[in-house]
Amino acid sequence: MDMPRIVGAGLVVIGAGIGIGKIGGSAMEAIARQPEATGKIQTAMLIAAALIEGIGFAALFAVAE
Numbered sequence: 001m002d003m004p005r006i007v008g009a010g011l012v013v014i015g016a017g018i019g020i021g022k023i024g025g026s027a028m029e030a031i032a033r034q035p036e037a038t039g040k041i042q043t044a045m046l047i048a049a050a051l052i053e054g055i056g057f058a059a060l061f062a063v064a065e
Contacts, residue, residue, distance in 0.1 A: 005063050005064075008063045009060055009063045009064070012056055012059040012060055012063065013056065013060070015056070016052055016053060016055070016056030019052045020049045020052055020053065023045055023048050023049050023052070024045065024049070026045075027041050027042065027044075027045040
């Protein structure tokens with residue numbers, strides 16, 4: 001693997017981590033404000049995190065080729 005691809009892969013991982021972290025933090029704030037909506041918030045959070053992780057994997061596979 002050449003250097004630009006390695007840097008690209010690192011940026012993908014960092015971006016996905018930041019995105020999932022923001023989702024988790026926002027979900028915790030939402031749950032603190034409305035504890036009765038915990039189930040709906042967690043479901044939406046998990047779906048969004050899975051989508052971000054999937055996009056991250058796809059980008060890593062694209063970089064690895």
